[in-house]
């Protein structure tokens with residue numbers, strides 16, 4: 001669900017989706033705002049909210065899961081493990097963006113997660129033909145790892161790392177899908193404008209200095 005307001009702020013239901021890859025949007029659930037890291041996946045409800053905003057769960061599914069597991073210590077452990085996985089993947093993605101290999105330990109952890117919590121495939125048919133679709137079925141709280149581990153593996157295996165980078169100004173990552181491939185900022189609204197305003201102020205300062213020097 002998006003409103004005109006969301007369009008102006010880049011936020012969707014309290015989360016940012018500007019990474020163009022699920023796993024990068026997942027990394028971006030701890031943005032730094034006003035100098036302070038902001039944890040957006042604070043509890044199981046917030047985690048389900050993110051899954052819903054990412055179109056991985058429908059609202060009714062999310063509500064069911066919250067009712068079923070929301071108060072359990074297992075769900076709390078999953079939230080903590082999810083945050084830890086995010087920070088681990090962040091280190092791996094940063095190193096990989098700079099041209100480094102994906103470490104054996106990182107691959108091992110993703111492989112373990114994908115084996116334990118696999119994405120499932122279904123065949124969809126209609127009058128236009130057939131296609132396959134990946135989906136996941138959370139039968140236990142830990143199954144929420146499925147789409148994230150899968151997306152991380154797909155990123156490392158299939159995406160051109162020269163097109164994946166961190167914003168010039170902040171901690172957010174994105175896959176640059178622009179034609180020219182020169183995207184520098186997470187978004188114009190969040191960092192691009194700020195940067196441009198700062199550059200403009202610098203130019204003004206320089207001009208004023210030159211003018212006083214001329215005098």
Ligand SMILES: [Zn+2]
Nearest residue numbers: 167170186191
């Ligand atoms: Zn940024």
